[in-house]
Amino acid sequence: MHLGTSITQFIIEEQRHIQGATGDFTSLLNDVVTACKVISNAVSKGALVGVMGSAGSENIQGETQKQLDVITNEIMIRSNEWAGHLAAMASEEMDDIYPIPAKYPRGKYLLVFDPLDGSSNVDVNISVGTIFSILRCPGEGDAPSAQAFMQPGTKQVCAGYAIYGSSTMLVLTTGHGVNGFTLDRDIGEFILTHPNMTIPADTKEFAINASNQRFWEPAVQRYVDECLAGKSGPRAKDFNMRWVASMVAEVHRILTRGGIFMYPLDSKLKQQGGKLRLLYEANPMGMIVEQAGGVAWTGYERILDIEPTGLHQRVPVILGSKNEVETVVSYHQETVGKAA
Ligand code: AHG
Ligand code: MN
Ligand code: MN
Numbered sequence: 001m002h003l004g005t006s007i008t009q010f011i012i013e014e015q016r017h018i019q020g021a022t023g024d025f026t027s028l029l030n031d032v033v034t035a036c037k038v039i040s041n042a043v044s045k046g047a048l049v050g051v052m053g054s055a056g057s058e059n060i061q062g063e064t065q066k067q068l069d070v071i072t073n074e075i076m077i078r079s080n081e082w083a084g085h086l087a088a089m090a091s092e093e094m095d096d097i098y099p100i101p102a103k104y105p106r107g108k109y110l111l112v113f114d115p116l117d118g119s120s121n122v123d124v125n126i127s128v129g130t131i132f133s134i135l136r137c138p139g140e141g142d143a144p145s146a147q148a149f150m151q152p153g154t155k156q157v158c159a160g161y162a163i164y165g166s167s168t169m170l171v172l173t174t175g176h177g178v179n180g181f182t183l184d185r186d187i188g189e190f191i192l193t194h195p196n197m198t199i200p201a202d203t204k205e206f207a208i209n210a211s212n213q214r215f216w217e218p219a220v221q222r223y224v225d226e227c228l229a230g231k232s233g234p235r236a237k238d239f240n241m242r243w244v245a246s247m248v249a250e251v252h253r254i255l256t257r258g259g260i261f262m263y264p265l266d267s268k269l270k271q272q273g274g275k276l277r278l279l280y281e282a283n284p285m286g287m288i289v290e291q292a293g294g295v296a297w298t299g300y301e302r303i304l305d306i307e308p309t310g311l312h313q314r315v316p317v318i319l320g321s322k323n324e325v326e327t328v329v330s331y332h333q334e335t336v337g338k339a340a
Contacts, residue, residue: 004191028085035079036162072115087137114280118246127165129248133284153283153304199294203258203321215266219331260320274316295325
């Protein structure tokens, strides 16, 4: 029998190379991994345990919450609040930060998450996921405020996601490449199955919600037009298109076979800055994509360089295969030049 590398073993061995590592981070990651296993279980039981459909509430962003949005948020909190590694948490599904209750020891890290990404898909049995990011909490000893979370993506200590698809996987980076683990339900462990995931620089596959086409900016309009023109167009190749409406599933596909994913700025989203959330979605996915050799920009700037101004801040996202993202960015730069 072949004994695979479990995620616990992988994290411990990785941390051994970090000078001064106390084991705190390793244990925190273990708790996050446990939460993802619990969520995987809840998601896969689905209607059997009566968790489908709307919760009848809205989150701070005005989106209708699914029952599973609320349940998975609770799972993340309960799994991670007690061990003494965190000072506070922030989630897409909570208005304010969640400081660690006084009955538990306060730790040095901050945990940021989207507990159920793509939740509009749960009722129709399409892949969903959990996205997370770990930051250091600045100002030792102080009770953390939302300000503590206002750190650019370059400061992330770790980013990852779990995808609840045809299999459950966990994909992780601590800044030394990207590794993928598959949940073996028989033993309840994530096993390393996708070491060193990389995104090919070129692709023939793009992902965008084309129902927003009439709102797009000229740069995106031009890029997609050129993809659609295929072999006889300026790109001289035929493209394929996908749109799952779960960012986790799109990023996972891109890490597996390349591609470009866009939720760009458009005239409808201008006021709110974009669709996807900087702290819970764009930054963690941006770090993972960059660590796999891809690129993550808004069209105008590198996502990981953005100085956050609000917990629930939204940004445009264009990420994936390097050469494609750079092409779209160059089209943005041309239009900015023209406007000046
Ligand atoms: P969430 O379910 O956490 O609110 O995120 C959904 C996000 C993202 O995962 C996906 O790419 C996008 O919203 C889909 O948006 P549209 O429904 O506009 O296509
Ligand atoms: Mn999401
Ligand atoms: Mn969500």
